[in-house]
Amino acid sequence: MDIFIQQVVSGLATGGIYASLALALVMIYQATEVVNFAQGAMAMFSTYLCWSLLQLGLSYWVAFLATLVIAFVGGLLIERIVLRPVEDAPILTIVIVTLGLVFIFTSVAGWIYSWIQKPFPSPFPKEPIKFGNIVFGAHDLGAIGVTLVVLLLLFLFFRYTTLGLAMRAAAQNPTSSRLCGIRVGWMLAIGWGLAAMVGAVAGMMVAPIVFLDPNMMAGILIYSFASATLGGFTSPGGAVLGGLIVGVIENLVGTYVTFIGTELKLTVALAVILIVLVFKPSGLFGRAAVHRV
Amino acid sequence: MPLLLEAENLEAQYGATKVLHGLGFTVEAGGITAILGANGAGKTTTLRAVCGMVRTSGSVRFEGQRIDGKATEEIVRLGIAHTPEGRGTFMDLTVQENLRLGAYVRSDRGAITRDFERVYQYFPVLGQRQGQQAGTLSGGEQQMLAVARALMSRPRLLLLDEPSLGLAPILTREIFRIVRAINRDEGVSVLLVEQNAAMALELADHAYLLETGRVVMSGPSADLQRDDSIRRSYLGY
Numbered sequence: 001m002d003i004f005i006q007q008v009v010s011g012l013a014t015g016g017i018y019a020s021l022a023l024a025l026v027m028i029y030q031a032t033e034v035v036n037f038a039q040g041a042m043a044m045f046s047t048y049l050c051w052s053l054l055q056l057g058l059s060y061w062v063a064f065l066a067t068l069v070i071a072f073v074g075g076l077l078i079e080r081i082v083l084r085p086v087e088d089a090p091i092l093t094i095v096i097v098t099l100g101l102v103f104i105f106t107s108v109a110g111w112i113y114s115w116i117q118k119p120f121p122s123p124f125p126k127e128p129i130k131f132g133n134i135v136f137g138a139h140d141l142g143a144i145g146v147t148l149v150v151l152l153l154l155f156l157f158f159r160y161t162t163l164g165l166a167m168r169a170a171a172q173n174p175t176s177s178r179l180c181g182i183r184v185g186w187m188l189a190i191g192w193g194l195a196a197m198v199g200a201v202a203g204m205m206v207a208p209i210v211f212l213d214p215n216m217m218a219g220i221l222i223y224s225f226a227s228a229t230l231g232g233f234t235s236p237g238g239a240v241l242g243g244l245i246v247g248v249i250e251n252l253v254g255t256y257v258t259f260i261g262t263e264l265k266l267t268v269a270l271a272v273i274l275i276v277l278v279f280k281p282s283g284l285f286g287r288a289a290v291h292r293v
Numbered sequence: 294m295p296l297l298l299e300a301e302n303l304e305a306q307y308g309a310t311k312v313l314h315g316l317g318f319t320v321e322a323g324g325i326t327a328i329l330g331a332n333g334a335g336k337t338t339t340l341r342a343v344c345g346m347v348r349t350s351g352s353v354r355f356e357g358q359r360i361d362g363k364a365t366e367e368i369v370r371l372g373i374a375h376t377p378e379g380r381g382t383f384m385d386l387t388v389q390e391n392l393r394l395g396a397y398v399r400s401d402r403g404a405i406t407r408d409f410e411r412v413y414q415y416f417p418v419l420g421q422r423q424g425q426q427a428g429t430l431s432g433g434e435q436q437m438l439a440v441a442r443a444l445m446s447r448p449r450l451l452l453l454d455e456p457s458l459g460l461a462p463i464l465t466r467e468i469f470r471i472v473r474a475i476n477r478d479e480g481v482s483v484l485l486v487e488q489n490a491a492m493a494l495e496l497a498d499h500a501y502l503l504e505t506g507r508v509v510m511s512g513p514s515a516d517l518q519r520d521d522s523i524r525r526s527y528l529g530y
Contacts, residue, residue, distance in 0.1 A: 162393065169383050169394050176381035178365040179344065179374075181398035181446065 002134045007251045013140035014209070015227075015247020016147030020202040021220060022227035022239040023151070024195035029233050031171035031191050034094045038101035040217030040224070042078075043199035045105045046071040047207050047216070048113050050200075051120060060123040064204060068197050075196025079189040087185075109214040120207035143205040150201050151240060154194070158236075167191060219266055223250065226269040229276050232286020242284065246272060297322040297450055297482050298343070303351035305335075305342045312338045314506040315351070320450065320499075325476055325483040327493040327514070329527060330503035336486040337378050339503070340452045343484075344368055344375050355450070370398050374443035375452040380435045381442075384428030388419055391427050391438055395445030405445070412441045415471050433464040440468065444475065451475070453485045457492065465489070469496050490527035494518050502527075 021039060028036045046067055053063035082101065086093050124142035128135045158164035170177045170187035177184050203217060210216050223246055231242025246269065254265050282288045298320040305313040312335050320326045330336050341347045345365045353361040360368050369375070374395075383391050392412060396405045413420030416437045422430065427438060436456055443451055453472065457465040473496060475481050487493035494500055494514045502510040502523065510517065517523050 162397065165386075165390055165393060166397060169386065169390075172385055173381065173383055175346070176377065176383060177394070178346075179369055179377060179381060180394045180442070181366050181369040182394070183366050 003255070004252075005134050006136065007255045008248055009136050009144075010140050011248035011251030012244055013137070013143045013247070014206070014223075014251065015244040016144050017202045017206045017220065017243075018223045018227045018247050019240040019243025020147055020150060020198050020205075021217075021224035022231070022243045023154070023236055024198045024202075025224060025228050026231075026233055026236050026239040027191055027195045027198075029228075030236070031167075031188055032094075034091060034098070035225075035233075036195070037095065037098040037221075038105065039195065039199050040221030041102045041105035041109075042071070042075065042196050043203035044214060044217040045109055046074070046196065046200035047120065047203035047212060048109050050204055051113075051118065051207075051212060054121065060121065064123070067200055067204065071196040071200035072193040074193075076189045076193035078196070079192035083192070084185070084189075106214045113212075113214070115214060117211040117213045120204075120212045122208035139208055146201065146205055150198060154198065163190075222266060223247075223269045226272040226276075228283075229273050230283055232283025234287050235283065235285040238283055238285030295322045296320070297324075297356060298484065299352075299354045300339075300343065301352045303339070303342055303349060303353065305338050305347045305349045307338075307347065312347075312506050313342060313349070316503075316506065316508060318501050318508065318511070320482055320484050322449075323476075323480060323482055324499060325473070325485060325497045327485045327487055327497035327500040328503055329487060329490045329493055329500055332488065333505075334503040335506040336488075336503055337454055338506075340375060340377075340454050340484070340486055343452060344373065369446065372447075372449040373452065374446045374448035374450070376436075376439040376443050376454060376456070378454045378458075380439040382427045382430070382435045382438060384426070386427055387424050388427055388430070388438060389423045391442055392419075392445050395442035396447075398446055404447075408445055408447070412444055415444070415475070416441050432459050433461070433468075436460060436464075436468060437471075440471065440475075444479075444481075448481060451481050451483045453483060455486055455488060457487060457489045465492060472496065490523070 021043065024039050025036060028034060049070055050063050050067040053066055054060065058066070078101070082097060083094065086097055122139040122142070124138040127138065129138050129141060158168060166177070166182045167187045167190065169180070170182055170184045174184045206220060207216065224243065227243035227246045228239045230246060231238030231240065250265055250268050253260055253268050260268065276283060296319045301317045303313050303316040304311065316339060318328070328336050328339055338347060342349045343353055345363055345368050349361060351361065352359060355371055355373060360371065383394065392409060396408065399405055418434055419438060419441055422434070427435065430438060440456070456468050469492060472483060476483050485493055485497060494517055497514045500511065500514050500517050501508050502517070510523070
């Protein structure tokens, strides 16, 4: 039982990371119906920037916050400079552009920082935290906390601020939003900035676990796809819950189903994607796409 | 009376299809102007052209200032509110959030709060449904919400695209009554596009008749109501 609880908590920690990245994917998907394949690579690059800031001697949380600002501005600029010109192009064109961004970020990271794995520090204590017989990794608990704070802030922003409301409106009904005087293009850019920021948090929280390397987010992005698919690409709350569920399932299956172990864990994510797409394509909380013809 | 809106030689096209062929019309400050015509005459496109929602040539002036070529959101910020074809409801947002978006371009918080009260006075049913998802409103209520959302921006000119579409005559009459009240009490000028010529001529003081993207007749509403050909083709008596 103790091992079970430990594995669930550890699953929630990685699940929170999947949830953040899945939320970033869903935010952009809802506004543009485009899946941003570069979300993971952008998060990886932000994490490298954080590493550089730490090398300069900044304290962890200062570097953390500075990285968030850089990620926001970077995401915003990518939308304005790279995606704006293909705004009205077919979906496939935009998908190819985001794939191009994956290769650019990965190669540039490898070129600047080399392809060798680097350790990345955790801001939380090294000693495990004990509750009776149950032992939790301090980083796991810390990552869960950071993820929850980020999700809460995003929720408050979208629910209670006028800018958040305008962003939701622009995603739902761009024509009507323009008629309300909302600058829809800028709302999209801000959405990209926020998504990049959330992705950066995921990157900085996962790097101490998986080590920093240019391909670090590739596998995690697949788990995030599984999370967003499970929860529903049209439901931010669903994507978050999907992330937590996928994280826990991944951990429990890896622990208790011995032939899967750590080597086949990624297959679990792909299985989740397949099963959801076959039986409930819109996900647990998503809305089925209905188009008037 | 001074002219609030002047359109000259307006042409518009969707892809290769030309829809407006050198249209001209004016809206007097404080007045209600109607654009009448059958399906496909170019009524909706005319409103869209004013708001920069379709590629156009020709000139549009609002309070003497050229607005053609400006982006929709910038035109709206000048004081033109447009309740579009299909009502433009934000279906997943609440009634109150829809109205907040109407006031998006304003920053005078106190006055916005008072305007919520004012709008709920015009449309009590919206007041009762503040927290309800707008997508669950009936067609008539959504039309009221569209007009209310437009009012929240404190416009000087209100563009109304077929408010009668899909509504029972009694509801249409109710909405027209409110539009007249808004025009009289708030000094908001109105440009109305309608297929229901009889009701539109009752409301408007000036009217234009459109056929395939051209103005074929215009004048004070009373004159058009008396015109024999209009009576036969559009009023049905």
